[in-house]
Amino acid sequence: MDRSERLGLGVSTAGHVLLFGALSLGLLQTSVTLPPPQQTIDVSIADDVALTSMTPNPSTAEPEAAQAPEIGAYEPDAAPSEPVEAARVVEPEPAPRAIEPKPKPQPRQQAKPTPAKVTQPPKPAPKPQRASRLGNDFLKGLDDAPPARNPAPAAGANAPMGQAAVRALNAEINRQIRPFWRPPSGADADRLVTLLSVHLDRNGGVVGQIEVVGQQGLTASNRAQADLHAERAVQAVMRASPFRNLPPEYYDEWKWLQPLRFDARLAQ
Amino acid sequence: MTLPLFLAAAVPPSTPAAGPITLSPVSLFLEADIVVKIVMIGLLLASVWTWGIIVSFTARLGRARKRSEEFERAFWQAQDMDAFVKDRGKDDAPSAAVLQAGISEWRRSTAKRGLSAEGTRDRLATAMGSAVATAIDKISDRLNVLATIGSVAPFVGLFGTVWGIMRSFTAIAGEQNTSLAVVAPGIAEALFATAIGLFAAIPAVIAYNRLSHGVNRLEARLQRFADGLYTTFSRELEGA
Numbered sequence: 001m002d003r004s005e006r007l008g009l010g011v012s013t014a015g016h017v018l019l020f021g022a023l024s025l026g027l028l029q030t031s032v033t034l035p036p037p038q039q040t041i042d043v044s045i046a047d048d049v050a051l052t053s054m055t056p057n058p059s060t061a062e063p064e065a066a067q068a069p070e071i072g073a074y075e076p077d078a079a080p081s082e083p084v085e086a087a088r089v090v091e092p093e094p095a096p097r098a099i100e101p102k103p104k105p106q107p108r109q110q111a112k113p114t115p116a117k118v119t120q121p122p123k124p125a126p127k128p129q130r131a132s133r134l135g136n137d138f139l140k141g142l143d144d145a146p147p148a149r150n151p152a153p154a155a156g157a158n159a160p161m162g163q164a165a166v167r168a169l170n171a172e173i174n175r176q177i178r179p180f181w182r183p184p185s186g187a188d189a190d191r192l193v194t195l196l197s198v199h200l201d202r203n204g205g206v207v208g209q210i211e212v213v214g215q216q217g218l219t220a221s222n223r224a225q226a227d228l229h230a231e232r233a234v235q236a237v238m239r240a241s242p243f244r245n246l247p248p249e250y251y252d253e254w255k256w257l258q259p260l261r262f263d264a265r266l267a268q
Numbered sequence: 269m270t271l272p273l274f275l276a277a278a279v280p281p282s283t284p285a286a287g288p289i290t291l292s293p294v295s296l297f298l299e300a301d302i303v304v305k306i307v308m309i310g311l312l313l314a315s316v317w318t319w320g321i322i323v324s325f326t327a328r329l330g331r332a333r334k335r336s337e338e339f340e341r342a343f344w345q346a347q348d349m350d351a352f353v354k355d356r357g358k359d360d361a362p363s364a365a366v367l368q369a370g371i372s373e374w375r376r377s378t379a380k381r382g383l384s385a386e387g388t389r390d391r392l393a394t395a396m397g398s399a400v401a402t403a404i405d406k407i408s409d410r411l412n413v414l415a416t417i418g419s420v421a422p423f424v425g426l427f428g429t430v431w432g433i434m435r436s437f438t439a440i441a442g443e444q445n446t447s448l449a450v451v452a453p454g455i456a457e458a459l460f461a462t463a464i465g466l467f468a469a470i471p472a473v474i475a476y477n478r479l480s481h482g483v484n485r486l487e488a489r490l491q492r493f494a495d496g497l498y499t500t501f502s503r504e505l506e507g508a
Contacts, residue, residue, distance in 0.1 A: 008324030012316050024294040
């Protein structure tokens with residue numbers, strides 16, 4: 001290696017050091033600047049349409065064939081007395097009115113007073129029944145004569161709140177969890193569903209252990225993701241807590257979020 | 269490697285990324301696998317060597333060409349060949365070596381009586397031809413290194429890339445997460461190896477072609493000078 005080669009090596013080493021130094025110091029650095037995050041507005045979609053559509057209380061009973069009343073002479077006295085009797089049995093004390101001052105009663109207790117009320121001295125019918133040529137069994141197929149006033153017997157534990165309130169509560173909890181919910185990705189991972197059981201205190205904080213109650217949608221290809229899915233679900237609850245803006249008067253409803261459902265749809 | 273991955277996993281999607289994503293060579297190098305690191309270091313050294321050879325070779329070739337040109341012009345203008353040889357025969361121009369070889373063979377052949385002119389012409393041609401070959405050999409010494417780096421460096425870089433990508437796929441399998449944040453850093457590091465390979469190979473190939481062309485031209489020039497000398501000696505033999 002003669003003098004000219006040493007010189008050449010020196011020049012090239014210096015050149016490389018300069019080039020990589022410039023690259024490292026950021027003179028030629030490629031920097032990807034992310035656009036500033038837009039001001040986000042939380043939109044809570046109060047879905048008046050339930051996730052699965054169903055009639056309030058579908059009746060499976062075959063409606064009785066309507067019988068035309070016998071056409072007879074018009075009897076003004078007999079007609080009013082019978083509808084009053086029928087109304088007394090069918091129409092309970094409308095539930096919402098009973099709850100508004102006192103949200104305590106549980107659904108099972110709720111069920112009992114209804115028959116009890118039948119034995120109470122009947123209130124006078126709210127409206128005088130109009131005499132009609134139609135038979136008494138005219139509305140028999142609809143076994144809940146005033147369905148709008150009798151809130152959701154199908155909703156089970158949430159019945160005292162009313163379906164709209166339950167949906168609003170669920171939407172609120174989901175809205176608070178959603179930013180923290182990152183389901184794992186992978187084959188069939190969007191089919192996984194993790195169900196958690198979470199106890200909350202009155203401030204919305206998590207009490208005790210968050211339990212994984214169950215998982216659904218397991219297939220052979222997403223089995224590897226299942227544990228991670230459950231773990232991320234628990235993490236999401238931990239990060240989202242304490243939950244805010246939950247109505248304190250309905251504490252009984254949200255103190256134990258029993259099947260808290262985590263699926264791919266929640267992440268969207 | 270593990271730390272940025274962990275951070276990427278820990279940052280919830282709603283928060284913006286901590287800063288601009290940098291692709292500085294040093295960070296890419298430091299985060300790479302050991303095999304990829306070795307490949308990168310080797311390729312970097314190859315690049316340094318390539319440029320060292322390019323610089324020194326260009327200087328040496330240019331100097332040789334300029335001196336030969338100047339020497340030949342002076343030789344053909346000289347009136348007294350013996351005085352010129354005594355004066356400048358030890359120059360380090362390649363032409364001087366050719367002249368030296370021709371003159372010494374001429375002196376050896378003409379010192380003895382009874383050697384045929386034919387044989388002397390053959391010996392002169394052979395001696396000057398080998399002097400040209402020696403000079404060219406000495407100059408084109410490092411060209412083979414350039415050829416080797418130019419053809420091999422891309423493959424070495426590719427090896428580093430394949431290795432790095434294999435490793436990041438292993439990381440994906442371990443993480444059980446296919447999000448781009450897991451895959452991207454490893455692949456960027458791996459591709460950096462190919463980038464360095466090309467960075468070393470492209471100048472090497474260009475320089476090899478250019479410098480070997482320069483060497484060929486120098487060889488042709490020396491050959492022409494040797495032919496001129498040969499005709500001169502041949503004339504002298506006829507005249508003697």
